[in-house]
Amino acid sequence: MSFIITEKRISKGGNLQKCEAVRAGKPSCANPKRLRKNPKTGILPGMNPPTPNGSDLCIPCGMCCDGSLFAHAVLRPGEEPFAESLGLRVVPTGASQPAFLLPCPLFQGACSRYDQPRPSVCGGFRCKLLVKYEQNALEKEAGLEVIRRARAMQATLGSLALPPAQLPLGLAEAKKQVHNLANVEARRAHLGFITLTAQYQMFLRKHFLWAPRKTQAKELPSMGENDTPAKE
Numbered sequence: 001m002s003f004i005i006t007e008k009r010i011s012k013g014g015n016l017q018k019c020e021a022v023r024a025g026k027p028s029c030a031n032p033k034r035l036r037k038n039p040k041t042g043i044l045p046g047m048n049p050p051t052p053n054g055s056d057l058c059i060p061c062g063m064c065c066d067g068s069l070f071a072h073a074v075l076r077p078g079e080e081p082f083a084e085s086l087g088l089r090v091v092p093t094g095a096s097q098p099a100f101l102l103p104c105p106l107f108q109g110a111c112s113r114y115d116q117p118r119p120s121v122c123g124g125f126r127c128k129l130l131v132k133y134e135q136n137a138l139e140k141e142a143g144l145e146v147i148r149r150a151r152a153m154q155a156t157l158g159s160l161a162l163p164p165a166q167l168p169l170g171l172a173e174a175k176k177q178v179h180n181l182a183n184v185e186a187r188r189a190h191l192g193f194i195t196l197t198a199q200y201q202m203f204l205r206k207h208f209l210w211a212p213r214k215t216q217a218k219e220l221p222s223m224g225e226n227d228t229p230a231k232e
């Protein structure tokens with residue numbers, strides 16, 4: 001009697017071996033119970049998960065480049081001349097670290113220097129969303145949906161902002177506008193804007209922003225290595 005393989009087998013190297021049913025052109029394995037995928041990751045037992053490409057999220061996102069999340073990006077000491085040579089506006093920050101102002105002039109729908117030398121923060125910063133995606137804890141479509149929701153909230157917030165406001169409206173600018181509503185009447189008149197700013201900030205904190213360190217100015221979150229957990 002010949003032995004028929006009725007399940008997919010996983011080799012030590014993590015590669016799938018096709019069972020005879022599949023080789024014979026049948027639509028599925030005769031014993032699908034043995035091939036149960038991890039319901040969270042959709043990955044078969046023994047298989048290595050695919051390595052996600054962060055560009056899947058960052059290219060359609062750009063929220064840490066266009067001023068949506070941060071008002072400035074921190075430079076490493078000594079990077080100022082290089083940053084200025086790229087046309088970035090270098091400024092000192094409260095923490096006496098050099099930084100360049102956002103929105104970044106090199107952001108044109110996406111980073112125009114993605115594959116060229118950039119300040120170290122550009123390749124080093126990873127928001128919560130990107131870290132989750134790179135750790136295979138988030139599906140690509142779910143990540144893109146978070147970005148779409150953030151952009152939708154931001155657009156609504158921009159439509160309620162007081163002129164003149166630069167669009168897309170950054171979180172720092174929205175908070176500044178709320179802060180400048182000095183009296184009760186002004187606050188009452190812009191209650192929708194105040195409420196949405198609070199919701200938007202919570203959304204960004206949940207999905208994108210790392211908690212500021214004690215040494216960091218709370219009102220102006222910076223984009224820098226200090227904000228970034230160690231890369232695995």
Ligand code: SF4
Pocket residue numbers: 057058059061062063064065125126127128129130208
């Ligand atoms: S690091 Fe985060 S905020 Fe920045 S572009 Fe990528 S997904 Fe967007």
Ligand code: SF4
Pocket residue numbers: 064065073104105106107108110111112113114118119122123
């Ligand atoms: S150089 Fe590119 S990655 Fe860096 S802030 Fe500007 S647009 Fe973003």
